[in-house]
Amino acid sequence: MAKDMMTAFELYQPADLGNALDLAKRFGEDGWMLAGGNDSLDWFKDRIKQPKAVIDLNGVAEMKGVREKGDGIEVGALTSLTEIANHPVIQKQYNLLAAAAGKVASPQIRNSGTIGGNVCQDTRCWYYRAGMDCYRAGGNTCYADTPEAMNREHCLFNADRCVAVSPSDTAPALIALDAQMVVVNGGGVEMIKAEDFFIGPDIDILKMTVLKEGDILTSVRIPGSWAGANFYFEKVADRNTWDFALVNVAAALKIKGGVIEDLRIACGGVECVPRRLTVVEDVVRGNKRDEEIANLAAGSASRGAVPLNQNHFKIPLMENLVKRAIREA
Numbered sequence: 262m263a264k265d266m267m268t269a270f271e272l273y274q275p276a277d278l279g280n281a282l283d284l285a286k287r288f289g290e291d292g293w294m295l296a297g298g299n300d301s302l303d304w305f306k307d308r309i310k311q312p313k314a315v316i317d318l319n320g321v322a323e324m325k326g327v328r329e330k331g332d333g334i335e336v337g338a339l340t341s342l343t344e345i346a347n348h349p350v351i352q353k354q355y356n357l358l359a360a361a362a363g364k365v366a367s368p369q370i371r372n373s374g375t376i377g378g379n380v381c382q383d384t385r386c387w388y389y390r391a392g393m394d395c396y397r398a399g400g401n402t403c404y405a406d407t408p409e410a411m412n413r414e415h416c417l418f419n420a421d422r423c424v425a426v427s428p429s430d431t432a433p434a435l436i437a438l439d440a441q442m443v444v445v446n447g448g449g450v451e452m453i454k455a456e457d458f459f460i461g462p463d464i465d466i467l468k469m470t471v472l473k474e475g476d477i478l479t480s481v482r483i484p485g486s487w488a489g490a491n492f493y494f495e496k497v498a499d500r501n502t503w504d505f506a507l508v509n510v511a512a513a514l515k516i517k518g519g520v521i522e523d524l525r526i527a528c529g530g531v532e533c534v535p536r537r538l539t540v541v542e543d544v545v546r547g548n549k550r551d552e553e554i555a556n557l558a559a560g561s562a563s564r565g566a567v568p569l570n571q572n573h574f575k576i577p578l579m580e581n582l583v584k585r586a587i588r589e590a
Contacts, residue, residue, distance in 0.1 A: 267305040271314045278321050278445065278479065285475045286447055288314045294477065295319075296339055296378035299370055304383075309392045324377075324479050327351065332485030335443075338377025338478045342431075343368070345376055355483055357492035357511055361434035364496045367503050377478050379431050380442075380458070381470055384533075385505055386415065386425035396422040396466050406569065413571040414507060417563070417579070418532040423462040424569060425533060427469060430496060432459065432535040433511035433527035438487050443480040444472065452482070456527075459534035469534070487513045487525070493590035495582055506530045508578050512586035519549050526586060528562070531579055538562055538583065545587060552588070559584040 270293075275281040285292055293312035295301050296319070304310035318324060324339040327348050334350060336358075345351055346363035365371055365379060383389075384397070386405055394400030405412045406424045415424040435442075435455040442458045444451045458470055472478065491514040498504035512526040524545055527537045540561045548554045559580040566576050 266308070268308060268311045270305075270312050272317060273314060274317045274320050276320045278323055278477070281316060281318055281321055281477060282445065282447060282475070284314070284316045285477060288312075288316070289474045292316055296381075297341070297370075297374040298378075299366075299374050300378060300382040303390075307390065307392065309390065318477070330482055333483050333488070336376060336481045336483070338480055339375050342371040342374045342376060342379065345431075346371065354485075354488040355438060355492075357437060357490075357494055357513055358431065358434045358483070360492070360494040361431045361496075361509075361511060364494070364509075365430045370503075376431055376481060380429050380435070380481075381472065381478060382428060383469060384425035385428045386423075387411070389425060396462070397425065399467065408570060410569070411571065412569040413574075414505070414530070415569055415572055416532050417566040417568055417572065417575055418536060419461055419463070420533070420567070421461065421463040421466070423466055423533060426530050427459060427532075427534055428505045429529065429535065430506060430509055433509060433529045434494060435481060435483075436527040436535050436537050437511040437513045437525045438483050439525060440484075441482045442478055443482060444476050445479050446473070446475045446477070455481075456535075456537050461533040487515075490515050491590040493586040495585065497578060497582065508575055508582055510579075510582040510586050512583075512590050514550075514587075514590045516550060516590075521545050521548055521550050521554075521587075526583065528579055528582070531566075531575060540564060541583060541587075550587065555584045555587040558587045 291313040293315045295317045325337040328335045342362040346359050351359045388404035389397050416426050440455040442453045493512045496506045496509040508530040514524040515522045529535050541558045544561045562583040563576045
C-alpha cells in the first residue's frame, strides 16, 4: 500500500477543554492530540503513527489567543505562529518570541501551525521518521550514530543512544524568556518551567517532552521579568524557508551602563533538548559587553561538545551565533 495513504481513525472535535480531557482519558495511548496538524499529518501519511482516534483541539477557544496575565502574558497553545509573530504586545515586550515564531518554516505553515504544536513536535531524524527500529522507536540501534550515517543535523551534546535533536524554533526563545508551560489533566493544572518541559533520551528515549497520557498543553505563560530586555534570535538553516535549524540561538540580556547585569541564552539543534547555556551566562554576567567577553562566551558555549562524523561544522557555527547574540542583542 502506498505510504501516503493514512490508516483509518475516528475523528473527535471537542468544543471545550473539559470534553477534550475526557477524550484524552478515554483513548489513552490510542488517542492523538491534533493542533495545526503539520507534523501530525506527516506521521499519518507515512503510516508510522496509526492512532485509533484523533482529537482535534481547534474547537477549544480557551486555548487560543494572547492575554495579559499578572505582570506578563499568557499565550494559548493553539495560537498560530503568525499571530504570535505579528502580535503588537509580543513584538514590543517579548520580541524574542515574535522573531522565533517568524522564522518557523514558511508563511503558509505559520498560518496554520501553533506554538503548542511547535514545541511538542517530534524529532526530524530521517531514520526514525522512516519507521526504522531505532532506540527511539523501541528498537536497539541508533542508525544515525554510525560511521556511514547521515548525521549533519544531529546533536553535539549529551547523546544517550539517540542523537536526534529537538526541531522547535520557539523552544529556545521560551527558555530564554523563563516561560512556564501550563499542562492540564484529570488531576488539575501543572506549571512546568520551559527548560524542564523538554526531556532527553537519558530520561525517556521514547518521548521529547514530559507530557503523559491524558495531559494537554493548554498555554504558555511568559513573566514580565524579561519584558523589554535586549533580545537576539538567529536561525541558520540550509534554506531560509521551510528548513529546520542546523543551529539557532535565543538570548535575553539586561544591560545597564554597558554592563550585562543578567542574561538567559539557549541554543537549538545542538542537543536532544533545547540547550540552555548556563556556562555562557556565568561567564558573561556582570561584565561589560565588549568583543573580549563575546569571544569568551563563544568559547565556553561549545565546551564539552562531541561531534559526529558529519556535524563538526556545528561547533564554530554555535560559537559564532553565541558571539553575535552577546555582541548585538
